[in-house]
Amino acid sequence: MATINARAIVYPQYGEPINVIKAHSYQLPAPESLKDDQVLLQTLATPLNPSDINQIQGVYPSRPPISIDSLPGLKEPSAVCGNEGVFKVLGTGPSVSGLKPGDWCIPKKVNYGTWRSHAISPEADLLQVPNTIPLTQAATMAVNTSSAYLMLSHFVDLNKGDWFIQNGGNSQVGRCAIQIAKKKGINSISIVRDRPNLKELVDELTSLGATHVITEDDSGSKTFGKTVKQWTGGEPIKLALNCVGGKNASDMSRKLTKNGVFVTYGGMSMKPVILPTSLFIFKNLKAVGFWITEMTKQDPELREHVISEVLKLIQGGDLANIHCTLNKIVNDQVTDEQFVESFKQGLLDSKKKGKQIMVFD
Numbered sequence: 001m002a003t004i005n006a007r008a009i010v011y012p013q014y015g016e017p018i019n020v021i022k023a024h025s026y027q028l029p030a031p032e033s034l035k036d037d038q039v040l041l042q043t044l045a046t047p048l049n050p051s052d053i054n055q056i057q058g059v060y061p062s063r064p065p066i067s068i069d070s071l072p073g074l075k076e077p078s079a080v081c082g083n084e085g086v087f088k089v090l091g092t093g094p095s096v097s098g099l100k101p102g103d104w105c106i107p108k109k110v111n112y113g114t115w116r117s118h119a120i121s122p123e124a125d126l127l128q129v130p131n132t133i134p135l136t137q138a139a140t141m142a143v144n145t146s147s148a149y150l151m152l153s154h155f156v157d158l159n160k161g162d163w164f165i166q167n168g169g170n171s172q173v174g175r176c177a178i179q180i181a182k183k184k185g186i187n188s189i190s191i192v193r194d195r196p197n198l199k200e201l202v203d204e205l206t207s208l209g210a211t212h213v214i215t216e217d218d219s220g221s222k223t224f225g226k227t228v229k230q231w232t233g234g235e236p237i238k239l240a241l242n243c244v245g246g247k248n249a250s251d252m253s254r255k256l257t258k259n260g261v262f263v264t265y266g267g268m269s270m271k272p273v274i275l276p277t278s279l280f281i282f283k284n285l286k287a288v289g290f291w292i293t294e295m296t297k298q299d300p301e302l303r304e305h306v307i308s309e310v311l312k313l314i315q316g317g318d319l320a321n322i323h324c325t326l327n328k329i330v331n332d333q334v335t336d337e338q339f340v341e342s343f344k345q346g347l348l349d350s351k352k353k354g355k356q357i358m359v360f361d
């Protein structure tokens with residue numbers, strides 16, 4: 001009986017991704033052999049996110065098990081990389097009622113192992129998304145877009161005309177936050193790292209809806225506070241979103257108003273978050289963390305609610321296509337070595353060239 005030639009990127013031990021990831025080839029049953037509630041999936045697109053890298057390094061608290069049962073035919077215990085992505089249904093078992101071939105879906109749970117060409121899942125583990133939305137939006141909506149949406153709505157009641165500030169303004173989360181805020185009429189100040197083509201980046205983020213884009217140096221300058229006050233007309237900045245840490249985060253915290261909330265959701269600089277003592281005492285600063293994995297694990301309905309809200313934004317044309325590089329893989333035309341090489345190259349490029357998304361043809 002015909003089978004599907006599938007491949008996945010796996011790691012048998014924690015370490016630097018380019019040193020430990022491997023390709024694993026395995027067979028899956030053809031659509032006509034599926035049983036019960038099984039859904040056979042072909043991966044369409046999967047991003048290479050910072051948290052995927054941290055998982056492989058073994059430093060991310062939520063990790064898939066390194067197990068011989070992760071995939072058929074494994075010769076050593078391994079985990080499958082990747083947390084989000086979008087799949088096309090190739091076939092369904094006899095008791096599947098809500099999905100049919102050609103539909104798109106995303107995993108309901110984290111640690112799914114999305115860096116693979118194909119998968120088989122119970123229908124209950126999958127959430128259907130319209131197959132008419134842009135592929136890159138579908139592949140990234142569960143983590144980054146949903147995080148931006150949640151952080152702008154969960155901590156502070158931000159209304160039309162209010163202000164928030166964020167660092168990592170050109171990260172994928174940052175770009176989503178800019179656009180979601182714009183849709184809600186919320187003003188944003190986005191901090192980015194300086195670069196030779198800064199104007200290009202500022203123009204790009206402004207065209208997405210950023211109210212103001214500043215550099216780390218601007219944010220750290222003692223005199224720049226006056227400019228910020230002029231921009232806001234003295235209106236309070238109620239929320240700060242931090243994915244960088246270090247001096248960048250300390251400088252950003254000083255822009256917050258009394259009773260402002262400082263949310264840390266990432267640590268791209270690998271430096272600790274140090275916040276001025278005076279802000280806690282005299283401004284009653286509230287510093288909290290955000291982790292979408294835990295929040296949506298505690299409240300699975302919230303995950304589906306946020307995804308439906310994000311879908312409305314995508315379908316309404318309020319979120320521009322994801323700023324990324326697409327790396328195409330034709331699974332049945334490459335060797336295991338070429339398959340893993342394309343992921344390694346994507347990982348290297350993600351350090352210098354922004355978001356990388358692997359796309360399967």
Ligand SMILES: NC(=O)c1ccc[n+]([C@@H]2O[C@H](COP(=O)([O-])OP(=O)(O)OC[C@H]3O[C@@H](n4cnc5c(N)ncnc54)[C@H](OP(=O)(O)O)[C@@H]3O)[C@@H](O)[C@H]2O)c1
Pocket residue numbers: 049050051143144147168169170171172173174192193243244248264265266267268269270290291292293354355
């Ligand atoms: N807690 C959660 O639930 C959650 C959910 C989603 C994402 N995240 C986190 O959010 C962060 C952003 O994720 P993403 O996928 O949106 O990232 P991304 O698109 O890959 O962008 C990475 C961003 O980090 C910046 N950056 C990297 N190193 C830096 C440094 N040393 N100093 C200052 N900025 C630096 C980059 O700026 P340049 O362009 O200047 O390099 C870029 O803006 C990550 O830390 C990720 O783990 C957390």
